[in-house]
Amino acid sequence: AGGSYYMISRSLGPEFGGAVGLCFYLGTTFAGAMYILGTIEILLTYISPSAAIFKAEEVGEETEAMLNNMRVYGTCIIILMAIVVFVGVKYVNKLALVFLACVILSIIAIYAGVIKTAFDPPDFPICLLGNRTLSKRSFDVCAKFIESNNETKTTALWSLFCDSSLLNATCDDYFSLNNVTEIQGIPGIMSGVLTDNLWSTYSDKGSIVEKKDQPSVAGSEETKMGGLPYVFTDIMTYFTMLVGIYFPSVTGIMAGSNRSGDLKDAQKSIPTGTILAISTTSFIYLSCIVLFGACIEGVILRDKFGEAVNGNLVVGTLAWPSPWVIVIGSFFSTCGAGLQSLTGAPRLLQAIARDGIVPFIQVFGHGKANGEPTWALLLTAGICEIGILIASLDSVAPILSMFFLMCYMFVNLACAVQTLLRTPNWRPRFKYYHWTLSFLGMSLCLALMFICSWYYALIAMLIAGCIYKYIEYRGAEKEWGDGIRGLSLNAARYALLRVEDGPPHTKNWRPQLLVLLNLDSEQLVKHPRLLSFTSQLKAGKGLTIVGSVLQGIYLDKCTETQKAEENVKALMGVEKTKGFCQIVVSPNFRDGISYLIQSAGLGGMKHNTVLMAWPQSWKQTENRFSWKNFVDTVRETTAAQQALLVAKNIDLFPTNQERFTEGNIDVWWIVHDGGMLMLLPFLLRQHKVWRKCKMRIFTVAQMDDNSIQMKKDLQMFLYHLRLNAEVEVVEMFENDISAFTYEKTLMMEQRSQMLKQMQLVFLSLVTFLSQIQSITDESRGSIRRKSYSSPQSIGQDAQALLTNDYREEEEEAQLIHDRNTASHSAPAVKASVAAATPEKVQMTWTKEKFVAEKHKNKDSNVSGFKDIFNMKPEWGNLNQSNVRRMHTAVKLNGVVLNKSQHAQLVLLNMPGPPKNRKGDENYMEFLEVLTEGLDRVLLVRGSGREVITIYS
Numbered sequence: 001a002g003g004s005y006y007m008i009s010r011s012l013g014p015e016f017g018g019a020v021g022l023c024f025y026l027g028t029t030f031a032g033a034m035y036i037l038g039t040i041e042i043l044l045t046y047i048s049p050s051a052a053i054f055k056a057e058e059v060g061e062e063t064e065a066m067l068n069n070m071r072v073y074g075t076c077i078i079i080l081m082a083i084v085v086f087v088g089v090k091y092v093n094k095l096a097l098v099f100l101a102c103v104i105l106s107i108i109a110i111y112a113g114v115i116k117t118a119f120d121p122p123d124f125p126i127c128l129l130g131n132r133t134l135s136k137r138s139f140d141v142c143a144k145f146i147e148s149n150n151e152t153k154t155t156a157l158w159s160l161f162c163d164s165s166l167l168n169a170t171c172d173d174y175f176s177l178n179n180v181t182e183i184q185g186i187p188g189i190m191s192g193v194l195t196d197n198l199w200s201t202y203s204d205k206g207s208i209v210e211k212k213d214q215p216s217v218a219g220s221e222e223t224k225m226g227g228l229p230y231v232f233t234d235i236m237t238y239f240t241m242l243v244g245i246y247f248p249s250v251t252g253i254m255a256g257s258n259r260s261g262d263l264k265d266a267q268k269s270i271p272t273g274t275i276l277a278i279s280t281t282s283f284i285y286l287s288c289i290v291l292f293g294a295c296i297e298g299v300i301l302r303d304k305f306g307e308a309v310n311g312n313l314v315v316g317t318l319a320w321p322s323p324w325v326i327v328i329g330s331f332f333s334t335c336g337a338g339l340q341s342l343t344g345a346p347r348l349l350q351a352i353a354r355d356g357i358v359p360f361i362q363v364f365g366h367g368k369a370n371g372e373p374t375w376a377l378l379l380t381a382g383i384c385e386i387g388i389l390i391a392s393l394d395s396v397a398p399i400l401s402m403f404f405l406m407c408y409m410f411v412n413l414a415c416a417v418q419t420l421l422r423t424p425n426w427r428p429r430f431k432y433y434h435w436t437l438s439f440l441g442m443s444l445c446l447a448l449m450f451i452c453s454w455y456y457a458l459i460a461m462l463i464a465g466c467i468y469k470y471i472e473y474r475g476a477e478k479e480w481g482d483g484i485r486g487l488s489l490n491a492a493r494y495a496l497l498r499v500e501d502g503p504p505h506t507k508n509w510r511p512q513l514l515v516l517l518n519l520d521s522e523q524l525v526k527h528p529r530l531l532s533f534t535s536q537l538k539a540g541k542g543l544t545i546v547g548s549v550l551q552g553i554y555l556d557k558c559t560e561t562q563k564a565e566e567n568v569k570a571l572m573g574v575e576k577t578k579g580f581c582q583i584v585v586s587p588n589f590r591d592g593i594s595y596l597i598q599s600a601g602l603g604g605m606k607h608n609t610v611l612m613a614w615p616q617s618w619k620q621t622e623n624r625f626s627w628k629n630f631v632d633t634v635r636e637t638t639a640a641q642q643a644l645l646v647a648k649n650i651d652l653f654p655t656n657q658e659r660f661t662e663g664n665i666d667v668w669w670i671v672h673d674g675g676m677l678m679l680l681p682f683l684l685r686q687h688k689v690w691r692k693c694k695m696r697i698f699t700v701a702q703m704d705d706n707s708i709q710m711k712k713d714l715q716m717f718l719y720h721l722r723l724n725a726e727v728e729v730v731e732m733f734e735n736d737i738s739a740f741t742y743e744k745t746l747m748m749e750q751r752s753q754m755l756k757q758m759q760l761v762f763l764s765l766v767t768f769l770s771q772i773q774s775i776t777d778e779s780r781g782s783i784r785r786k787s788y789s790s791p792q793s794i795g796q797d798a799q800a801l802l803t804n805d806y807r808e809e810e811e812e813a814q815l816i817h818d819r820n821t822a823s824h825s826a827p828a829v830k831a832s833v834a835a836a837t838p839e840k841v842q843m844t845w846t847k848e849k850f851v852a853e854k855h856k857n858k859d860s861n862v863s864g865f866k867d868i869f870n871m872k873p874e875w876g877n878l879n880q881s882n883v884r885r886m887h888t889a890v891k892l893n894g895v896v897l898n899k900s901q902h903a904q905l906v907l908l909n910m911p912g913p914p915k916n917r918k919g920d921e922n923y924m925e926f927l928e929v930l931t932e933g934l935d936r937v938l939l940v941r942g943s944g945r946e947v948i949t950i951y952s
Contacts, residue, residue, distance in 0.1 A: 003257035004407050005348055011414035014357040019468040020410045022358070023460065025348045027403025029380050031251060032341030033074075033387025034400065036081070038334040040073045041066070046313050046327045062305075063234070067391040074388035077338075082381040085342045086374065089262065092343050099336030106329025107284060109319040114189055114291045116320045121188035124317050126300060126308045127157075130178030130216030133209040133231040133299045135307035142182040144175075160229050172228065174219030181214070185300045185309055186318055189291070197293040201302065205236045209308075211299050231299070231307045244398040244452035250285065251404040253277050255340050259347060271430055292318075342384070346376035357471050398453045402460035405452075409445035412438040421490060499604030506948070510542040511643070511683070513579075514600050514607035516593065516633070517548040523564035527613050529653045531575040534611060536656070536687040537680070544579025545600045545607055546572060549592030554585040561585055575656060590629045597636050608943060610637045614648040618924055631913050631920045634941070638912060641943050643676055646910060648937040654689050663904035665690065667697045667725075668896060669714075670909045673942025675721075677907050680940065682723060684905070693904050695725040700732050700895070707731055721948060730895050885922075889929040897933050906931075910939035 004024055009017020044052050044066065053072055054065040084091060127134045127142035134142070139156040145167070146153055154165045161175035187193050196213060203209075209231040210216075235241075256273045260266040292301065292315075300314055309317075316323025350373035352358060353365030364376040416438035418426040449457040515534050518526045525531070534544060546568055550557050561583050568581045582600055586592030601607050610633070618627035637644045647653060654660065665681045678697075684690040699714060701707045707729045714727045900906045908931065913923050931937045 003260055003344070003348060003351075004254050004411055005351055006260070007257070008407075008410045008414050009355070009357075011418055012410065014355065015468045015471045016410060018352060018355075018357045018471040019464040020407055021348065021352050022467050023403045023464050024407040025345055025352070026383065027251070027400050027407065028341050028345040028348065029383045030387045030400050030403075032338050032345065032380075033078075033384045033390075035334045035338035035341060036074050036077050036384070036388060037070050037391065039077060039331060039338065040070045042327065042331045042334065043073065044069055045311065046316070047331065070391045071389055074391070075385060078381055078384055078388060081335075081339055081342050082377060084339065085346075085377055086372070088372070089259075089343055092339050095339065096336055099332045099339075102329045102332040103336070106319070106326050106333070109321070109325040109329070110288065110291075110315060113318045113320040114295055117186060117188035117295050117318070118190050121184065121191075121295075122186055122317050124185040124309065124312075124314075125182045126185045126297065128181050128183060128211060128214060128299075129175060129230075131210045131212065131214035132174075132216070133211065133303065133308045134180075135229045135231050136310045137307060138229045142180060144180055157229070172219070174217075177217040177219055183211075183297065185297050185314070186295055187297065189294045191295075193297060194290075194294040197296075197298045197301065200239070201298065202237045202239070203233045203302070205233060207233050209233060209299050209302050211297070231303050233302070234304060240451045240453065241398075243448065244401045244456075247401040247404070247448070247452065250281055251400065253281070254407070255344055259344055267429060342377070342380060345380045346373040349373065349376040349379065358467075359474055398456045399460075401452050402449055402456050405445045405449045406460055406464060409442050409449075412442035412445065416442065496603045496605060506945075509608075509948075511537060511609045511679075512543040512601070512605070512607045513537065513545065514596065514610045514642075515544065515546045515579075516596065516610060516612040517546060517568065518613070519548050519550070519564055519567075523550075523560055523567055525568060525571050527650045528571055528575070529655060530611070530613055530647060530650050531571055531577050532655050533647060533650070533653050534579075535575050535577045536654075536689055537683050538578070538687070543601065543605055543607060544577060545582055546577065546579055547582045547584065547596040547600055549589050549596070550583060550585045551587070551589050551592070552585055553587065557585045590632055593629065593633055594636055597633070597640055597642070607642065609643040609645060611645045611647070613650040614646050614937075614939075616649075627921060627924045631923060634910075634913050638941070641945070643674075643943040644910065644939075644941040645680075646939040646941075648931050648939065649935060652935050656689060658689060660690060660693050660904050663693050663902075664696050664900070665693045665905045665907070666900040666903040667695065667907045668900070668909065669697055669699045670892075673909060673940070674945050675948030676940050676942045677909070678718075678721060678723060679948045680907060680938070681725075681905075690904070695723070696728065696900075696903075697725050698728050698730055698896075698899060700892070701729050702732060705731075728899070730899065732891060732895060885926055886929065889926045893930050893932055896930075901933065905936045905938060906934050907938045907940055910941040912941065 005017055005021030008020050052065065052069045054068040056062040056065045084095070125142065127136060134157070136142075138160060141155045141157065143155055144158050146155060152167065154162070154167065154169075157180065158169075158171075159165050162169040162171035201212070253274055256263070256277070257266075257270050260270060263269045295318060296314060300308060303309070306312055306314065313323055313326060316326040319326045349361070349364050350367065353361045353363070353376070356362055356365075364373070364379055366375055367373040415428075415433070416435045419435035419438070449460070513534060515530060517530060520526055531546065534546075538544075548564065548568065550560060550564060552560075554561070565581050565583050568583070572579065572581065582596065584592045584595050586595060597610065612630075612633065615626040615630050618630065634644060665684065667677050667681055669677050681695045685693060685695065697714065697718070699710060701710055711727055711729045714729075718725055718727065896906065896908070911923075911926070913920065927939070931939070
């Protein structure tokens with residue numbers, strides 16, 4: 001079930017399907033109201049005029065009385081029809097056969113009547129005054145006066161135009177100048193009236209219906225005023241308005257598809273039945289239009305209410321053998337159409353509700369045990385009642401045309417899109433189909449919408465657009481393999497192929513972020529506010545990739561990977577971070593980060609900026625590798641020519657719900673790095689969290705710099721960049737190195753020595769364990785070779801992994817020679833390195849050698865731990881290069897604290913790591929001192945290329 005809705009939703013997606021489906025449902029429902037109003041009009045006008053409850057007490061009130069009668073009787077009929085539909089669709093189908101028989105007889109009667117007019121046209125006179133059509137409701141004789149008993153008497157028509165019934169009375173000017181003539185309203189098909197009716201005759205509201213080829217003498221303008229028995233047009237007519245009124249008569253072609261769930265073979269029945277329905281109705285409508293124009297006078301065709309023929313049914317008079325055939329056929333035709341609307345519309349609504357794409361209508365998806373849509377029927381009857389209360393057919397018809405045309409337009413669009421996408425599952429059974437036909441149909445529908453009524457078309461599109469956005473915002477996520485998603489994939493592929501693989505122009509540069517998250521043991525994000533900060537940078541409209549690393553083997557971590565991805569995506573939804581999630585499993589955390597930096601993105605859509613949190617606990621011994629991973633990440637982003645953003649104290653950063661009502665974003669511009677420091681505050685201030693913060697830029701001047709000129713140059717630079725910011729130049733002079741600086745350097749170097757010594761002790765333990773494992777493996781090698789086809793065991797793989805992990809650290813440790821290291825530690829290091837060399841490992845196994853080896857390593861370990869606490873470096877032995885760096889960091893930190901301690905955010909140039917790996921831990925200490933005492937810090941390291949320009 002669902003018909004056109006199902007076709008559109010499965011081809012163009014739930015948003016288009018739901019929007020167009022609901023509009024089509026409303027159109028079908030209002031069409032039912034229109035059919036019921038037509039039923040009442042036929043009943044009260046032609047079958048039983050005396051049944052009218054409301055009567056016209058004065059001239060001109062007939063229309064209002066008829067509309068009130070339609071409202072009362074229409075309400076009664078909608079209740080009866082709803083009961084019939086509620087009882088069961090099988091009774092509707094049985095009644096449909098009766099209605100169809102009546103309609104076929106009526107159509108045959110019309111063709112028979114047309115043939116009869118060729119030799120015996122009916123007597124159907126109309127009265128004209130000059131060329132103006134007169135209403136016969138107020139007189140009976142079409143003449144000014146009559147001869148009776150050799151006496152001339154005036155008629156009732158004379159009294160309508162003159163002030164008395166006397167022959168010398170003062171009469172209307174036009175009445176006096178023109179003759180009254182009586183012509184046949186249905187002259188017949190052989191009369192040649194077709195040539196008169198061939199061309200259009202549009203008129204304004206309130207104009208008199210005139211016969212153009214009839215001779216007439218123009219009177220004064222006052223003669224056209226109301227109160228005279230002329231036939232007037234009640235609405236302004238033009239082509240587009242007539243199309244809007246006529247179009248609903250051909251909208252029933254989708255009735256079969258709306259009830260597709262009740263068909264035995266929908267694939268066969270719907271195309272055959274729909275094509276036959278279109279062909280049959282098109283032939284009947286077009287032929288009837290031509291035949292009516294060939295048989296009936298144009299003034300009769302333009303007389304909407306039949307005033308010129310005293311309210312008689314024109315087509316009924318034309319038909320043979322009796323007008324009642326047409327009356328009864330029309331009555332049952334409108335009844336049947338109303339029942340079909342009340343049958344199809346609830347099923348369409350039920351199909352939409354069951355799909356769950358519109359949450360608030362899901363209740364209408366329920367029904368009776370046999371699937372009948374009870375609740376949807378009640379809603380349909382209620383909406384239909386609204387149309388009945390409107391009561392004016394001409395007011396309802398244009399709205400229906402818009403909804404139906406929109407539905408047909410999207411059905412054609414769905415077919416065309418599926419063909420152009422060349423989707424493998426698009427295999428139309430109809431062999432004469434071509435996509436150009438669908439595009440032609442879509443174009444005609446769109447043109448007709450605006451031809452009929454451009455404002456109704458815009459209103460219908462606005463309604464559909466609102467429903468589309470509602471479904472997109474609140475509707476359930478559905479994956480139906482629709483064409484819009486296929487179109488998006490094709491468009492994405494095309495765009496990716498067009499995007500240059502090299503760096504973009506400076507004007508097009510925007511931060512394409514790779515956000516590196518840390519997960520806990522439950523695969524939950526440790527620092528959710530890093531994603532909040534990411535969404536606050538979304539004014540750049542760039543790519544966002546959220547990545548994380550799980551340590552282990554992928555085959556063992558599949559479930560955890562999926563769980564981690566779901567958690568990250570859920571948090572991205574909460575923080576409104578639009579982007580992609582990528583979880584990498586790697587045996588080594590550092591390698592996993594490297595994989596992400598190298599491979600995240602696709603083609604030209606790759607990240608150019610890495611965002612990560614500062615490792616808060618890097619000084620703790622249990623996190624001895626966190627600072628190494630961090631420094632390696634800095635090195636790798638620099639090697640990849642990518643920018644790096646490091647958020648320090650990330651848990652103090654604001655959420656998306658917080659608002660800073662005042663405060664500053666301070667930029668400390670020490671080194672020009674391409675403009676990243678300028679661009680980031682601008683992007684942040686586009687977000688509502690930072691919108692009310694002011695931007696301040698500080699730069700540092702030394703002894704030989706011109707501070708005043710520096711400030712002017714920087715202000716001019718910002719002016720050309722169109723950035724609003726306060727500028728301040730801070731002067732820093734060389735002075736003596738304080739005792740505090742020496743103390744900081746002393747603590748740093750002492751900590752460095754402790755870390756080195758602990759690493760060497762740890763390495764000696766690992767070496768000792770590896771020796772035992774090697775001896776054990778050698779002694780049991782023959783057994784393993786017999787037991788396993790693989791030359792290595794799981795234990796050997798783990799040993800190789802462990803050895804490889806720490807051998808690099810051992811080599812790094814050997815590169816570090818500090819003057820304060822205890823002298824007796826050097827032999828231990830040499831011994832451990834020699835012990836780790838494979839060719840020097842003794843492969844025999846004896847108890848005495850094992851005990852000796854155990855005591856030797858135990859003594860070495862104990863002495864190593866004692867050396868850690870015996871290190872006492874003094875100020876005089878400190879590395880003067882480290883002292884100078886520490887001095888700079890302390891001084892700069894003091895200046896920043898003085899100016900920006902209360903700033904909402906501080907942005908600082910991030911210095912690069914040392915070229916060799918000797919001073920990695922010192923580098924971390926320098927950064928720690930540089931940012932000490934600040935709440936929120938963003939360390940920025942540019943990629944080395946310009947990212948901001950004065951050109952727009």
